Amino acid sequence: MITANMPLAILLTNSDGSPMTAMELFKHGGPIMWPILITSFILITVAIERVIFIFRENGRRQPEVVEKMLEKVEANDVNGALELGKKSEDYVARILVYAISHKSHSLANSFTRAANQEMQRFSLGLPTLDTCITAAPLLGLLGTVTGMMGTFAALNSGSGDIGASTGAITGGVAEALIATMCGLAIAITGLLPFNYLNARLDEARHEIEDASNSLEIIINKSSSTAAR
Numbered sequence: 001m002i003t004a005n006m007p008l009a010i011l012l013t014n015s016d017g018s019p020m021t022a023m024e025l026f027k028h029g030g031p032i033m034w035p036i037l038i039t040s041f042i043l044i045t046v047a048i049e050r051v052i053f054i055f056r057e058n059g060r061r062q063p064e065v066v067e068k069m070l071e072k073v074e075a076n077d078v079n080g081a082l083e084l085g086k087k088s089e090d091y092v093a094r095i096l097v098y099a100i101s102h103k104s105h106s107l108a109n110s111f112t113r114a115a116n117q118e119m120q121r122f123s124l125g126l127p128t129l130d131t132c133i134t135a136a137p138l139l140g141l142l143g144t145v146t147g148m149m150g151t152f153a154a155l156n157s158g159s160g161d162i163g164a165s166t167g168a169i170t171g172g173v174a175e176a177l178i179a180t181m182c183g184l185a186i187a188i189t190g191l192l193p194f195n196y197l198n199a200r201l202d203e204a205r206h207e208i209e210d211a212s213n214s215l216e217i218i219i220n221k222s223s224s225t226a227a228r
Helices: 008-014 021-029 033-060 063-072 078-087 091-103 104-124 127-156 162-227
Strands: none
Touching: 008 162, 021 127, 021 162, 033 127, 033 162, 063 078, 063 091, 063 162, 078 091, 091 104, 091 162, 104 162
16 A cells, blocks of 8 residues: 555565566556657657767868868969869868859858758757657656556545555556656756757857858958959
8 A cells, every 4th residue: 555655666666576677667657658669769869860960070070171262262263262172071161162163143142052051951850859858758747647547546446445456556656657757868868969969050050150251251352352
């Protein structure tokens, strides 16, 4: 029978006193554990793929190539800048190549178009992670509600013998605790890669903006010099 001073850990142990295994926890968590499991799988998959993408892009960064491209543009060696950029896998260099190649039409528009394409690559998966982080604790809360509903249903079973309903009562409380724990654990775990990816997205945006400002200053300077 459940008492007010019963340790909550007792609800998460087997009848012989041994702690529940992961499969037993999943089983006692109730039907809500299936959507929680799917949510966790999606979150982990997307987070791993995105972190690998960021590490790969960091490994391809060549800021010295970007600087050399800008120097060549300033020296009116546009072809040399394009040759440098086309050999590089740096995303900022790719943006500069596209912008310089189309600067005769509209430098600002071409740079913005290329930058948006790169930013889209960096932001992929973030809405999915955000949805999983938001949904996980809500699913846990739903499991809490369904578990407590089972507990109250056992209390109001009409048998009048609470001792006979102890299994159903503890099962409902355990379902509520397990679902809440899993939902919160998934949300907390997902916050780490989500915040890292957002920080890296902002960093990439600043790097692109810095290259854009530098290119614009160089082009305007060249135009002013040519007009004299």
